[in-house]
Amino acid sequence: MNSVRRFTVIAAATGLAVLGAIAGSASAAIPTSTAGQTEQATSSRGLDQASGTSWGWSNTTFGVAGRPYIKALSVSNDGGATFTDLVVADSATAGNGWAPTAASIGGQVSDVYAFITPTNGCKVGQEPGGFCYAQPNRVGISLMRYTGVGWDQNFTTGASTNPAITENSVIDLAVGFHSEYSTLRWSWVNGVPSYWQTTVSPSADGVARIRYSPKTMPFMTGGGGCSQIPVNTCDIAQADSEQLEAALLLSMDNTLDASLSGALFGTTSAFIGSLEAQIVQGQAPVLTYGVAAPHNFANGTLRNGTFYAFLPQAVLTLFGTSVAGFDPAILSVTRTGGDGTFTPAWASWTAGANGMDGQFLTISNISFSAPRFVVQRRGSESSAGGGGTTVKRGAAIKVGKKATLKQIAGLLKMSTKGVKMSAKVTTPKICKVVGQSVKGLKVGTCKGTLTTTRKNGKPIKKRFAIAVTKAG
Numbered sequence: 001m002n003s004v005r006r007f008t009v010i011a012a013a014t015g016l017a018v019l020g021a022i023a024g025s026a027s028a029a030i031p032t033s034t035a036g037q038t039e040q041a042t043s044s045r046g047l048d049q050a051s052g053t054s055w056g057w058s059n060t061t062f063g064v065a066g067r068p069y070i071k072a073l074s075v076s077n078d079g080g081a082t083f084t085d086l087v088v089a090d091s092a093t094a095g096n097g098w099a100p101t102a103a104s105i106g107g108q109v110s111d112v113y114a115f116i117t118p119t120n121g122c123k124v125g126q127e128p129g130g131f132c133y134a135q136p137n138r139v140g141i142s143l144m145r146y147t148g149v150g151w152d153q154n155f156t157t158g159a160s161t162n163p164a165i166t167e168n169s170v171i172d173l174a175v176g177f178h179s180e181y182s183t184l185r186w187s188w189v190n191g192v193p194s195y196w197q198t199t200v201s202p203s204a205d206g207v208a209r210i211r212y213s214p215k216t217m218p219f220m221t222g223g224g225g226c227s228q229i230p231v232n233t234c235d236i237a238q239a240d241s242e243q244l245e246a247a248l249l250l251s252m253d254n255t256l257d258a259s260l261s262g263a264l265f266g267t268t269s270a271f272i273g274s275l276e277a278q279i280v281q282g283q284a285p286v287l288t289y290g291v292a293a294p295h296n297f298a299n300g301t302l303r304n305g306t307f308y309a310f311l312p313q314a315v316l317t318l319f320g321t322s323v324a325g326f327d328p329a330i331l332s333v334t335r336t337g338g339d340g341t342f343t344p345a346w347a348s349w350t351a352g353a354n355g356m357d358g359q360f361l362t363i364s365n366i367s368f369s370a371p372r373f374v375v376q377r378r379g380s381e382s383s384a385g386g387g388g389t390t391v392k393r394g395a396a397i398k399v400g401k402k403a404t405l406k407q408i409a410g411l412l413k414m415s416t417k418g419v420k421m422s423a424k425v426t427t428p429k430i431c432k433v434v435g436q437s438v439k440g441l442k443v444g445t446c447k448g449t450l451t452t453t454r455k456n457g458k459p460i461k462k463r464f465a466i467a468v469t470k471a472g
Contacts, residue, residue, distance in 0.1 A: 054123060065178070075163040083172050087112060114173065115144055142248075171191075171210075177207065183202055187251070189265075194354065197351075197356050216242045217243060218294055218298070231337075234369035235369070239297060239298045242298050263309075263311070289307055289309060290337070290373070292369060294368065306362065310361075311360075312357070340368070398471045399443060399471040408464055411464065430442050443470055
């Protein structure tokens with residue numbers, strides 16, 4: 001029996017409230033030895049201690065002692081040839097007792113540190129459920145500069161920092177994980193990655209290490225729909241400003257497929273990025289990447305950006321190929337969600353030079369506002385398109401039984417009020433449409449398209465895939 005699994009994974013830019021900035025002075029300042037400790041413990045940078053108004057690591061199932069930590073942090077400003085600006089020494093004994101405390105670089109105290117923030121954790125007195133998690137589903141790692149009155153994620157204000165952080169800097173960051181909380185899946189970075197290595201596995205200590213050059217991203221006072229996940233729309237013509245930010249977002253959602261554990265993607269000049277993975281047993285997967293940004297830069301010129309995606313051996317295996325045997329011709333990269341420009345290119349990554357073996361996809365010359373890029377094996381393009389195929393994990397019907405169109409719409413999170421619904425299937429031997437239902441005919445995967453139409457409105461179409469199982 002083919003089992004159908006659908007996973008949606010997301011990444012959000014640090015301009016969102018999750019990793020919001022603290023405004024401060026533009027002049028360089030030296031933090032006190034306790035400034036970083038206080039920031040990690042109690043403020044929006046780190047949030048070790050939960051309160052009645054903010055979530056925190058102390059209010060998780062594993063506590064502060066089990067949260068990720070900064071194992072190493074250094075910066076190179078000569079193109080990555082040497083990483084002499086050492087903020088946190090690479091030490092096997094480093095753990096959660098570390099906090100930013102006056103690392104010395106060139107005889108001066110460093111005013112750049114990294115803070116570790118839980119996403120969707122619980123406040124004191126808040127019960128885990130639909131609004132928060134006892135085990136946060138994502139972790140934000142954000143570099144900050146000290147302003148004299150607080151910490152700021154924006155490195156474009158003209159303030160000098162020690163070490164310097166520019167678009168040409170290469171940041172070498174190692175994040176340590178404890179066995180109590182080691183369910184790493186995908187990872188996103190705002191910038192251009194050049195090295196990625198992870199030894200993180202469930203119920204074991206591990207380290208994820210990345211080297212990347214941070215890049216600018218649009219900053220907007222209004223959302224304009226740009227924060228929707230998966231990427232869907234971005235109804236803003238022009239950004240308010242452009243900010244240089246250096247941040248990493250880690251998915252810790254253990255309901256996602258384990259093959260995504262080594263997946264990394266990044267963006268430049270984008271507000272947000274997303275990855276949806278349709279993984280069906282016995283079939284090649286479908287990966288749908290999305291990026292969102294205003295049409296224009298803050299200066300009014302047409303915006304273009306780049307998307308980067310690393311596909312490790314585990315993901316290549318699902319496509320029926322390998323690092324050594326990879327041929328770009330077997331995979332198609334198509335743009336959906338509106339016309340526009342893009343240029344895809346593949347390159348090999350090796351463990352020696354880049355940390356892990358795999359394939360590195362670069363999609364450049366992207367025009368905005370909210371394009372989506374579908375990566376799949378050639379010959380299976382009919383399995384996804386538009387917004388990609390959507391199915392709830394575990395969704396199934398038995399041979400001879402039916403699923404109503406309303407039920408399918410519920411799985412697709414489509415509104416059913418005041419709409420007419422219709423469906424077409426692309427697997428007539430597996431299932432068929434019977435009135436306002438889809439009936440299972442044979443064991444397999446039932447695929448099709450559900451259409452909802454409002455009076456005087458445009459039809460909304462979404463693809464679905466439902467497992468058809470044996471009767472009984």
